[in-house]
Amino acid sequence: MWSNDVCPKKAAIYTANQGAGHFHLGSIEQVKGAAIPGGDIVWASFPCQDLSLAGKMGGLAASRSGLFWQWLRVLDEMPAKPAVIALENVVGLLSANGGADFHLLYEALRARSYKVGPMLLDARLWVPQSRPRVFIVAAREDIDTTALEDNGPNWLHPDPVRKAIAPLDDIVFWSMPRPNKRPKALSDIIEWDAPVFDKTRADTLLSLVAPKHQELLDKLPRHQRAVFPGYRRTRNGKQVLELRFDDLSGCLRTAEGGSSCQFLLLHENGEWTARKITTREAARIMGAPERYRLSTSYNESYNAMGDAVVVPVVKHLVDHLFIPLCTAANHHALQPAKPAPRVRLIA
Numbered sequence: 093m094w095s096n097d098v099c100p101k102k103a104a105i106y107t108a109n110q111g112a113g114h115f116h117l118g119s120i121e122q123v124k125g126a127a128i129p130g131g132d133i134v135w136a137s138f139p140c141q142d143l144s145l146a147g148k149m150g151g152l153a154a155s156r157s158g159l160f161w162q163w164l165r166v167l168d169e170m171p172a173k174p175a176v177i178a179l180e181n182v183v184g185l186l187s188a189n190g191g192a193d194f195h196l197l198y199e200a201l202r203a204r205s206y207k208v209g210p211m212l213l214d215a216r217l218w219v220p221q222s223r224p225r226v227f228i229v230a231a232r233e234d235i236d237t238t239a240l241e242d243n244g245p246n247w248l249h250p251d252p253v254r255k256a257i258a259p260l261d262d263i264v265f266w267s268m269p270r271p272n273k274r275p276k277a278l279s280d281i282i283e284w285d286a287p288v289f290d291k292t293r294a295d296t297l298l299s300l301v302a303p304k305h306q307e308l309l310d311k312l313p314r315h316q317r318a319v320f321p322g323y324r325r326t327r328n329g330k331q332v333l334e335l336r337f338d339d340l341s342g343c344l345r346t347a348e349g350g351s352s353c354q355f356l357l358l359h360e361n362g363e364w365t366a367r368k369i370t371t372r373e374a375a376r377i378m379g380a381p382e383r384y385r386l387s388t389s390y391n392e393s394y395n396a397m398g399d400a401v402v403v404p405v406v407k408h409l410v411d412h413l414f415i416p417l418c419t420a421a422n423h424h425a426l427q428p429a430k431p432a433p434r435v436r437l438i439a
Contacts, residue, residue: 093131096120101392102399108385120162125169132418134174136163137401138181164200175235175421176414177206179228180401186210186226186256194256197228202262206230207237209264210257211248217271218404220278221341221377225405226253229266229413235421240413242267268412277339279319281376288358288365297355297366300324300333308337314362321369324352341369341377346398353394371397379403 096116097103103117116123138160167177179197186194194210201208208230215223231237242265245254249265257263288294301309301322312318321342322335333355336342342354354369371386371393379402386393 093129096123101387101389102396105385105387105393105396120159120166123162123166125166126171128166128170130170130172131174132421133176133178133414134167134170135178135180136160137399138163138179160197167204173204173232175232176417177201177228177230178409178414179226179230181226183212183224183226183252186212186252191256191259195259198260201228201230205233207233207262207264209241209266210253211266212250212253213248213405213408215377215379215402215405216274216340218274218408219377219379219402220274220276220281220339221344221402222336222338223343223402225401227409229409229417231264231417232421235417237264237417237420239420240267240416241265266413268408271408278321278341278377279317279339281373282319282356282358283370283373284317284358284360286367286370288367294364294366297333298357298364300331301335301357302332305333305335305337309335309357309359309364312359316359317361318359320357320359322355322357324355344369344374344377344398346395369394374398379405 094114094116095106095110096118097106098117098119100117103115107115167173185197188194198208198210208228210226210228212224212226215221215225244265246265246267247270248268249257289297309320319339320335320337321340322333323342325332325334327334335357344354345352356367356369358365358367368390371390372382374394374397375384375386376382378397378400380397380400387396
């Protein structure tokens with residue numbers, strides 16, 4: 093019903109796919125809550141740069157991730173409280189400033205009469221990408237959510253979540269079914285005919301592979317077709333290409349998030365080639381359909397995908413949590429008001 097982002101390049105890709113009628117381009121600092129149409133769910137994927145391990149870890153007091161407080165102001169200005177609030181960010185949200193930032197966020201939502209349940213979902217359960225993210229789902233206190241809760245932690249609450257919530261005594265443990273095994277591996281979605289680097293550039297990239305990883309590459313059977321994604325990292329003052337060997341993409345990131353582009357080493361017919369991950373591959377590991385429109389600019393498309401949320405992860409939340417929560421909220425709203433109890437005073 094309404095959407096906002098400050099980046100014109102991401103806005104162009106978004107509106108090309110979703111339409112421009114409901115999109116507002118500009119800083120959230122200029123958004124007024126009273127102007128936003130009412131809806132059941134308010135979602136915020138606020139900036140992660142100050143919470144990411146790849147960033148400076150300034151937390152919610154820093155300029156980028158601190159825009160959470162502007163979002164909260166907008167929420168306060170809305171004429172009616174939404175039934176459900178959903179927040180998404182990197183795992184660092186749970187541990188920033190020794191966990192104090194998460195507790196501030198939690199207390200802010202509790203003060204607004206929401207019951208709060210954090211979860212950690214890794215996209216690898218749905219798509220061939222390792223992408224752990226924190227999802228905080230909050231429901232208005234007047235909504236009966238008991239059918240959607242567990243009595244304690246479950247698969248949605250691994251150690252980082254349990255550590256973050258340890259000092260809190262009224263956390264909601266949301267319950268959802270664990271998804272089936274992901275249907276595809278990274279090698280299944282690769283564009284094997286995409287252009288590759290010339291030999292000089294490929295050899296330069298291959299020379300950055302750590303010796304232990306090179307040993308594993310050397311053991312690969314000549315006939316085996318395989319792909320190994322990697323990021324360039326600085327370790328002990330030297331640049332290395334750190335590879336994955338589990339047929340999963342590393343977490344797709346953006347230059348703004350403090351990381352570099354993801355590279356692929358490709359093995360086919362006994363030969364090694366190298367290139368950057370393509371924008372269509374990036375869209376696929378985010379769960380976007382083949383019809384999804386991307387920019388003609390590589391960097392614009394790559395950054396848009398790196399800042400996005402994984403489609404089937406969100407769909408799992410929609411099917412198993414958001415829709416049931418909204419149904420419960422609407423059922424509550426339709427219930428007739430109970431008459432005031434009749435009290436007899438006995439002297």
